[in-house]
Amino acid sequence: MRIPCPFCGNRDVSEFAYLGDASAPRPAADAPDADREFFEAAYLRDNPSGLHRELWYHASGCRSWLEVERNTRTHDITKATFARDRVRA
Amino acid sequence: MHYSIFSLARQALLGHRGWTAAWRDASPKSSYDVLVIGGGGHGLATAYYLARHFGIANIAVLEKGWIGSGNAGRNTTIIRSNYLLPGNNPFYEFSMQLWEGLEKDLNYNAMVSQRGVLNLFHSDAQRDAAARRGNAMRLHGVDAELLDRTAVRRMLPFLDFDNARFPIEGGLLQRRGGTARHDAVVWGYARAASDRGVDIVQNCEVTGMIREGDRVVGVETTRGTIRAPKVALAVAGNTSRLTAMAGLRMPLESHVLQAFVSEAIKPLIPGVVTFGAGHFYISQSDKGGLVFGGDIDGYNSYAQRGNLPTVEDVCESGMALMPMIGRLRMLRSWGGIMDMSMDGSPIIDHTPLDGLYLNAGWCYGGFKATPASGWCFAHLIARDEPHPVARAFRLDRFASGYLLDEKGQGAQPNLH
Amino acid sequence: MSDISAPQPNRIDGGLIDRSRALRFHFDGKQYQGFQGDTLASALLASGVRIVGRSFKYHRPRGIMTAGAEEPNALVELRTGARREPNTRATTIELFDGLEALSQNRWPTLRYDLGAVNSLLSSLFVAGFYYKTFMWPASFWERVYEPLIRRAAGLGRASLQPDPDQYEKAYAFCDVLVIGGGPGGLAAALAAGRAGARVIIADDDFIPGGRLNNDVHTIDGLSGVEWAKYTAKELDALPNVTMMTRTTIFGAYDGSTFGALERVSDHLPVPPAHQPRQRLWKIVAQRSILAAGAIERPIVFGGNDRPGIMLASAVRTYLNRYGVAPGKAATLFTSCDDGWRTALDLARAGVKVEAIIDARSEISPSLVASGQTIGARLLKGAHVIDTRGAHGLSQIRVRTNKGDDIAIESDLLAVSGGWNPNLALSTHLGGRPRWSEERSAFLPGDLPRNLVVIGAASGALTLAEALKQGTAAGATSADAAGFKSGARPEFVVDDESISGEPLWQAAASRSKAFVDYQNDVTQADIALAAREGFTSVEHLKRYTTLGMATDQGKMAAVIGHAMMAALTDRPMPQVGTTIARPPATPVAIGAFAGRHRGQDFRPVRLAPSHRWAEQLGATFVDAGPWRRAQWFARPGEADWLSTVIREVKTVRSAVGVCDVSTLGKIDVQGADAGIFLDRIYINTFSTLPVGKVRYGLMLREDGIAMDDGTCARFAPDHYVMSTTTANAAKVMQHLDHARQVLWPELDVQAISVTEQWAQFSIAGPRARDLLDRLLGGAIDISDAAFPYLACADFCWRGRPARLFRVSFSGELGYELAVPARFGDETIRAIMEAGAGYGLTPYGTEALGVMRIEKGHVAGNELNGTTTAHDLGLGRMMGKKDFIGKVLARRPGLVDPDRPAVIGLKPIDRRQRLRNGAHLFSPGAAVKLENDQGYVTSSAFSPMLGHWIALALLARGRERVGQILRVVDPLRGADFEAEICSPVFYDPEGARLRG
Amino acid sequence: MADRLNHGFAASSNPGVIVSIRNDLGYATIMVRRGADEQLKQRVKTAYGIDLVPGPRRSASGDVAFLGIGPTTWLATQDDGGNGFSVSLKQAVGDAASVTDQTDGYVIHRVSGPRIGQALAKGFPIDLHNRAFAPGAVAVTAVSHLGAIIWRLDDLEDGTPVFEIAVFRSLVDSFRRWLDDSLAGFGLARN
Numbered sequence A: 001m002r003i004p005c006p007f008c009g010n011r012d013v014s015e016f017a018y019l020g021d022a023s024a025p026r027p028a029a030d031a032p033d034a035d036r037e038f039f040e041a042a043y044l045r046d047n048p049s050g051l052h053r054e055l056w057y058h059a060s061g062c063r064s065w066l067e068v069e070r071n072t073r074t075h076d077i078t079k080a081t082f083a084r085d086r087v088r089a
Numbered sequence B: 001m002h003y004s005i006f007s008l009a010r011q012a013l014l015g016h017r018g019w020t021a022a023w024r025d026a027s028p029k030s031s032y033d034v035l036v037i038g039g040g041g042h043g044l045a046t047a048y049y050l051a052r053h054f055g056i057a058n059i060a061v062l063e064k065g066w067i068g069s070g071n072a073g074r075n076t077t078i079i080r081s082n083y084l085l086p087g088n089n090p091f092y093e094f095s096m097q098l099w100e101g102l103e104k105d106l107n108y109n110a111m112v113s114q115r116g117v118l119n120l121f122h123s124d125a126q127r128d129a130a131a132r133r134g135n136a137m138r139l140h141g142v143d144a145e146l147l148d149r150t151a152v153r154r155m156l157p158f159l160d161f162d163n164a165r166f167p168i169e170g171g172l173l174q175r176r177g178g179t180a181r182h183d184a185v186v187w188g189y190a191r192a193a194s195d196r197g198v199d200i201v202q203n204c205e206v207t208g209m210i211r212e213g214d215r216v217v218g219v220e221t222t223r224g225t226i227r228a229p230k231v232a233l234a235v236a237g238n239t240s241r242l243t244a245m246a247g248l249r250m251p252l253e254s255h256v257l258q259a260f261v262s263e264a265i266k267p268l269i270p271g272v273v274t275f276g277a278g279h280f281y282i283s284q285s286d287k288g289g290l291v292f293g294g295d296i297d298g299y300n301s302y303a304q305r306g307n308l309p310t311v312e313d314v315c316e317s318g319m320a321l322m323p324m325i326g327r328l329r330m331l332r333s334w335g336g337i338m339d340m341s342m343d344g345s346p347i348i349d350h351t352p353l354d355g356l357y358l359n360a361g362w363c364y365g366g367f368k369a370t371p372a373s374g375w376c377f378a379h380l381i382a383r384d385e386p387h388p389v390a391r392a393f394r395l396d397r398f399a400s401g402y403l404l405d406e407k408g409q410g411a412q413p414n415l416h
Numbered sequence C: 001m002s003d004i005s006a007p008q009p010n011r012i013d014g015g016l017i018d019r020s021r022a023l024r025f026h027f028d029g030k031q032y033q034g035f036q037g038d039t040l041a042s043a044l045l046a047s048g049v050r051i052v053g054r055s056f057k058y059h060r061p062r063g064i065m066t067a068g069a070e071e072p073n074a075l076v077e078l079r080t081g082a083r084r085e086p087n088t089r090a091t092t093i094e095l096f097d098g099l100e101a102l103s104q105n106r107w108p109t110l111r112y113d114l115g116a117v118n119s120l121l122s123s124l125f126v127a128g129f130y131y132k133t134f135m136w137p138a139s140f141w142e143r144v145y146e147p148l149i150r151r152a153a154g155l156g157r158a159s160l161q162p163d164p165d166q167y168e169k170a171y172a173f174c175d176v177l178v179i180g181g182g183p184g185g186l187a188a189a190l191a192a193g194r195a196g197a198r199v200i201i202a203d204d205d206f207i208p209g210g211r212l213n214n215d216v217h218t219i220d221g222l223s224g225v226e227w228a229k230y231t232a233k234e235l236d237a238l239p240n241v242t243m244m245t246r247t248t249i250f251g252a253y254d255g256s257t258f259g260a261l262e263r264v265s266d267h268l269p270v271p272p273a274h275q276p277r278q279r280l281w282k283i284v285a286q287r288s289i290l291a292a293g294a295i296e297r298p299i300v301f302g303g304n305d306r307p308g309i310m311l312a313s314a315v316r317t318y319l320n321r322y323g324v325a326p327g328k329a330a331t332l333f334t335s336c337d338d339g340w341r342t343a344l345d346l347a348r349a350g351v352k353v354e355a356i357i358d359a360r361s362e363i364s365p366s367l368v369a370s371g372q373t374i375g376a377r378l379l380k381g382a383h384v385i386d387t388r389g390a391h392g393l394s395q396i397r398v399r400t401n402k403g404d405d406i407a408i409e410s411d412l413l414a415v416s417g418g419w420n421p422n423l424a425l426s427t428h429l430g431g432r433p434r435w436s437e438e439r440s441a442f443l444p445g446d447l448p449r450n451l452v453v454i455g456a457a458s459g460a461l462t463l464a465e466a467l468k469q470g471t472a473a474g475a476t477s478a479d480a481a482g483f484k485s486g487a488r489p490e491f492v493v494d495d496e497s498i499s500g501e502p503l504w505q506a507a508a509s510r511s512k513a514f515v516d517y518q519n520d521v522t523q524a525d526i527a528l529a530a531r532e533g534f535t536s537v538e539h540l541k542r543y544t545t546l547g548m549a550t551d552q553g554k555m556a557a558v559i560g561h562a563m564m565a566a567l568t569d570r571p572m573p574q575v576g577t578t579i580a581r582p583p584a585t586p587v588a589i590g591a592f593a594g595r596h597r598g599q600d601f602r603p604v605r606l607a608p609s610h611r612w613a614e615q616l617g618a619t620f621v622d623a624g625p626w627r628r629a630q631w632f633a634r635p636g637e638a639d640w641l642s643t644v645i646r647e648v649k650t651v652r653s654a655v656g657v658c659d660v661s662t663l664g665k666i667d668v669q670g671a672d673a674g675i676f677l678d679r680i681y682i683n684t685f686s687t688l689p690v691g692k693v694r695y696g697l698m699l700r701e702d703g704i705a706m707d708d709g710t711c712a713r714f715a716p717d718h719y720v721m722s723t724t725t726a727n728a729a730k731v732m733q734h735l736d737h738a739r740q741v742l743w744p745e746l747d748v749q750a751i752s753v754t755e756q757w758a759q760f761s762i763a764g765p766r767a768r769d770l771l772d773r774l775l776g777g778a779i780d781i782s783d784a785a786f787p788y789l790a791c792a793d794f795c796w797r798g799r800p801a802r803l804f805r806v807s808f809s810g811e812l813g814y815e816l817a818v819p820a821r822f823g824d825e826t827i828r829a830i831m832e833a834g835a836g837y838g839l840t841p842y843g844t845e846a847l848g849v850m851r852i853e854k855g856h857v858a859g860n861e862l863n864g865t866t867t868a869h870d871l872g873l874g875r876m877m878g879k880k881d882f883i884g885k886v887l888a889r890r891p892g893l894v895d896p897d898r899p900a901v902i903g904l905k906p907i908d909r910r911q912r913l914r915n916g917a918h919l920f921s922p923g924a925a926v927k928l929e930n931d932q933g934y935v936t937s938s939a940f941s942p943m944l945g946h947w948i949a950l951a952l953l954a955r956g957r958e959r960v961g962q963i964l965r966v967v968d969p970l971r972g973a974d975f976e977a978e979i980c981s982p983v984f985y986d987p988e989g990a991r992l993r994g
Numbered sequence D: 001m002a003d004r005l006n007h008g009f010a011a012s013s014n015p016g017v018i019v020s021i022r023n024d025l026g027y028a029t030i031m032v033r034r035g036a037d038e039q040l041k042q043r044v045k046t047a048y049g050i051d052l053v054p055g056p057r058r059s060a061s062g063d064v065a066f067l068g069i070g071p072t073t074w075l076a077t078q079d080d081g082g083n084g085f086s087v088s089l090k091q092a093v094g095d096a097a098s099v100t101d102q103t104d105g106y107v108i109h110r111v112s113g114p115r116i117g118q119a120l121a122k123g124f125p126i127d128l129h130n131r132a133f134a135p136g137a138v139a140v141t142a143v144s145h146l147g148a149i150i151w152r153l154d155d156l157e158d159g160t161p162v163f164e165i166a167v168f169r170s171l172v173d174s175f176r177r178w179l180d181d182s183l184a185g186f187g188l189a190r191n
């Protein structure tokens, strides 16, 4: 598998570290329902068979955190952007 | 039809024409008392124990492909009960004891072979962890021995003792550990369950859950609608997909784990050996192939196949541990989709929906659990309360913080 | 070279071997001879050797069936000693001088094998027989039955010695990868190469050309062999084309990555200097063209495994390429036109063709005529049903179209049941082949992106089609990669017929009819599987082992599937075929490892003082990737413990120095650095004054402790964080996550400076004296100017330096940091400056002992399951938001029953506390349910004079003063210990402020 | 002559690869402060006459060069700069970027020679061919399980490519074991 790092270009997956589901933003600690929100953000995952938005770290490259859109059935990667640029919920 | 040396001899004289199907290939009825989804080891064992111990026989096991096509049919067959935590250890030991009596119980030779499992360690910290775990085992009456370097060398002289980057310091040995013939476990349970009236329905994929309010009352399948007051999931890596059909998110990720087999060679490796300074474990099948594996590929996947970096990583570790395997050839590689849980331990529990029961989160270690998992899941389904040895496998432990994290990696499934 | 030339009775004229270079070799101890360009198989056949091995289960004598990688029978142990290589296919190993090979799976000899009794018991040993028996008594399985099965199974023997050869890995990138160098592949490479694309063309074989080297062909007036040679020459001359022979593409992986194995030295007695045995290539190709040809399939009939029975195409290969006639009197059994070529080639080579048995009743008149010209008896609509011969084929039994059985004397039977495209690589990424009724074969189905299949691999079996498809694929692939292909050449070739009818199995007979030769899967086994419900091809495979041998079913799995289709009355597309997996042909495990074994398994990180420590004779220990000095023994010291005791005592009474450069160091800068660190650590850092250091603890988001260390502030917008050695990379990743993903709005930059600074801990009552002397006034280090937890950067000897007043040992302590290049120089300067103060260097062991004496938690306590509270650090938690704050509130993480870090002292002070021992309340039964905790860290305390330990104990803090039972069944210990504060030494901390 | 991958030569009188260590460089990482991209560009231009281009590229002028190693990060180098380079760099960029001295953090090898591409292919998982990695290209990657930064300088007059490779100081022995193994078949000269 090769991930198209927007800075480094196409690189082998072995250069990256995986964090998983990118869908859950970090909740606010002072939210009234913070306990439940943090539990859900930390433990409950979208785990689809198909398109998946996920976080990867270019550990052996430019050290960017990337948001990658990948098909978990075919491993096709359709998009990779810097996580810092993502639209935050 | 009873299996024995006598029936085999009799059939040999008859040209083996008298054998009948090992299990009935059933067509689904429109309703059952219990639906077990997933014709892997866990699902079939659950159905068998429900029929045998809990008096429920109107059961169907629904399998999307052929039985054993999931992880039951593609694992490295290691069985052991060398667990650390009190929530895990008694469960796996119960499973080990069931393995020890399985063949008689099923009248099927699953080739349970207790040739030992040796976990090597390479540093003081690893020795400490091994000692802690070995002691926990002994405290539960499970056999465990702490071997030093000399003892390991006597046992496995072909390991790299003289030029290793991470020298072997010793190992934790469970002599009762070993392997079992994975496919035979599936077939044995299927046959025994089928004999007790369970319908084993292949090529029947569950595509939807039928809900009435907060109750699950049946499923949609590629072979029609089937209703049942109790629907039990034992679908390993596909759990999240199935629960999503019922509107539930799970503390699970599906990851691919690869395994490998070498060309067949004469007996070489006595039991199971695991490397502690890298990701590698190995045993030898009765056919002669070295069966080995290592780390998961590390990203969500439903593809049942992996990539080259993991193959290399596993073989590098293999060569670092036993450089005599260099000239042996890898014959085949494959992958399985595992339900990696957030603390690396399984779940056998009710779900928030009535009538929907969950057996999942076995990660890369659920083959050894097959008998106990089936037994405990059957107990839960039949009695609606957890079996005592599986009481810690709760679904709400992530919210409550009563985690069962053997490795201490936290909520990152790919690190367990 | 010996001048005694062994006879080669079956050698004939012609072929692509170099007769001027005779090579000697041994098989089963007997000497033979062949030529350069032979394979072991062709040389054995030339020498008249027929039995080459024994089968897996029944130990049947077997010969050479094929001339390629699909060979199921002729597997040998190649080479000797540590280089012994079991299961090597004689058909692909190039002959070299001095080659030694042994037959396998036989005892005592190949001709007389005792294991063959299995064959007599074969009526018992049907597919899956072991599932039905051997269940009683249970203990007999491991002791009796299983060892018998294991010994009988398996093929060759491993050497049991480390592989002495080197392996190498390499990467390659190209626009177009062509897999296979037959006519199709060559044409493709030529078209793409001429267009200017970067092309790699790989072929398994040692000469390119594929079937052109094995069959008689003409292309544009040249012989096929010559055409291949010229084309290869042109490719070789193109700077953008790389031709790799002896290279197998073994796997297709995601991201257009292919795995390839180059056999660099396997054709030589030993690898030459600086050359690996094999090289593993990882090839990234924009486009790829699969041109891997097709594999002929046999026909199943009684006695079809007798040595002397071969694939028809293999017979041609031996005749045409190797100049070997594998028999004297040959018969052909076929159901397709292509098989007839073999009869014609045999006749041309002077071998008598006894008969052509064609299962079809209609045969084209031109074929019939050609058969007549060679004088072969033609049996239309007939089947071979059995064979005879003691050590190889001597007679064939045929059932004619009239139902009569006749005998034909023959020592060679060429069999052709059609062709299966070699399409495995097109399915590695999940595509499934599709059944073609027209071709009676599985053809490539859904293809991976950017891969095309051409030639015989796609089911286009003729040479003309292979060339045409190859040219087109090469050109379009180059175009797609951004090049411009030119005119497409058209090749003039001779006509070929591909017509035929599928014939899976001949009429039944009483003899065993093998489907999977190596694994001894018979026609009857398939019928049994069908009867017992193993009707899915995947169940069939696993129950009978069909297709699980070293050829992975390349020869015959599809035949078995067709039989199952017939037995269960299902059409082929519904029955399907089993999944092919990498590697396409078996690959040495050593090749996947490359040079990463032994000391090179993983890199080693060496601390800046490493050379100096080596010179001092330090003992080293691996700490993750680092190699650190564990202790510095002095002459006369009895054992490591006395060394460590001396080191500790010296630190506590005088002064010691330890290289702590391995701790992670992270430079954190930016206007928001303070706010950022407040969210990273549980305690507050925005309020830390410049010039000060603070201890911090960070959690994972799940509320569990992640890492601890000190963090210093050098400027309002500049901190330097230290992490544990083990977690340095993890923390860096964590910080990057926090600043890029969680809070990109903060102005904060972070970068590792672990490697930039050599850092030395100087600790002990004389530490300040030593430093005064060393630094010579470069900085004021009086207690007033530089109190506990002060830090400063300054200039020393014209270079930047940093000083921190911190202490892990509990003594007056400093850490001095200098640019890493000067680490060696600096440690030597420290040693010199400390000589007068009784300085000792100390290693990680003494470091560990002192931290246990002080009750500092480390990796054994921060084990991924402990909270700040468990560690006794709960009070540090601030009110602000920080990572881990919310989930640390979960009931399970604040349960009063949780374990806490406490200290332990044995009641009987002579007892040794060991890590991993478990703790019980006195009086409670010693069983897992009553487990109270365990010993995490232990050491012999030089200051207390007995063993001490830290432990995690349920409700530990409230139990200080109580007695516990320490149980260590593994090592046979069971004694009592007293619970105490984890701080054993200088609990008031007076010493470090001194 | 096609680019044959599988033959080597051992004579070091005719070396396929030449290796030297660059001890003279001073270097530092600079990471742009939030929102200060333009400011940094200008200051670098003013101080060094260099256009700070984003992306994995090397831009040099005189004795100073900037190598893009991350989206907002560069490794700046100065011939004979020593640890002092980071100090002057910090002055030059002011609060537009965070500057960190790394002069001791890496060891930099200069490698060249007619066979260098083939030798590096035995570990670098990136395409170092002219078309993909021309002079001026930079890549942060891993070689033989250790991190490395590689960049390509201008070719020698005879067209021989020249690369520089930075690896962490603690790992240099392991790196050299890999490099020496990979060069062995090609003939090696050390400068």
Ligand SMILES: Cc1cc2nc3c(=O)[nH]c(=O)nc-3n(C[C@H](O)[C@H](O)[C@H](O)COP(=O)(O)OP(=O)(O)OC[C@H]3O[C@@H](n4cnc5c(N)ncnc54)[C@H](O)[C@@H]3O)c2cc1C
Binding pocket: B037, B038, B039, B040, B041, B042, B043, B062, B063, B064, B065, B066, B067, B068, B069, B070, B071, B072, B073, B074, B075, B076, B077, B078, B079, B204, B205, B206, B207, B234, B235, B236, B237, B238, B242, B257, B258, B259, B293, B335, B336, B337, B338, B362, B363, B364, B365, B366, B367, B368, B369
């Ligand atoms: C490579 C590998 C090595 C392993 N090694 C070991 C080991 O050495 N020791 C060990 O203890 N464990 C090991 N494991 C783990 C072990 O295999 C699994 O934990 C265990 O087999 C899972 O339980 P199961 O057998 O019931 O799952 P499976 O066999 O996967 O059963 C689940 C079944 O559900 C079916 N299914 C899924 N979705 C649907 C649907 N919608 N409708 C109908 N049916 C459906 C699937 O087809 C499948 O057959 C390994 C796993 C892998 C992949």
Ligand SMILES: NC(=O)c1ccc[n+]([C@@H]2O[C@H](COP(=O)([O-])OP(=O)(O)OC[C@H]3O[C@@H](n4cnc5c(N)ncnc54)[C@H](O)[C@@H]3O)[C@@H](O)[C@H]2O)c1
Binding pocket: C179, C180, C181, C182, C183, C184, C185, C202, C203, C204, C205, C208, C209, C210, C211, C212, C247, C248, C249, C250, C291, C292, C293, C294, C338, C419, C422, C454, C455, C456, C457, C461, C462, C463, C466, C496, C497, C498, C584
């Ligand atoms: N008339 C017929 O019925 C019939 C049937 C079959 C073949 N043929 C002949 O076969 C030829 C077809 O040409 P083609 O080019 O398609 O096939 P080919 O068989 O000539 O060439 C395939 C090449 O691919 C190589 N190869 C296979 N797998 C490989 C791998 N994994 N990695 C590297 N190399 C690999 C083989 O060594 C071989 O050299 C023609 O000459 C045709 O006449 C004819």
Ligand SMILES: Cc1cc2nc3c(=O)[nH]c(=O)nc-3n(C[C@H](O)[C@H](O)[C@H](O)COP(=O)(O)O)c2cc1C
Binding pocket: B073, B074, B075, B076, B077, B182, B259, B261, B285, B287, B289, B291, B304, B331, B332, B333, B334, B335, C538, C547, C548, C549, C552, C579, C581
């Ligand atoms: C314990 C074990 C032993 C195996 N031994 C062999 C073997 O000897 N030969 C073989 O071809 N495959 C062997 N396999 C692999 C199977 O062929 C197959 O790849 C695996 O069950 C996964 O199925 P799949 O590849 O069809 O998806 C073995 C698998 C397991 C789990």
Ligand SMILES: [Zn+2]
Binding pocket: A005, A006, A007, A008, A009, A058, A061, A062, A063, A064
């Ligand atoms: Zn990158």
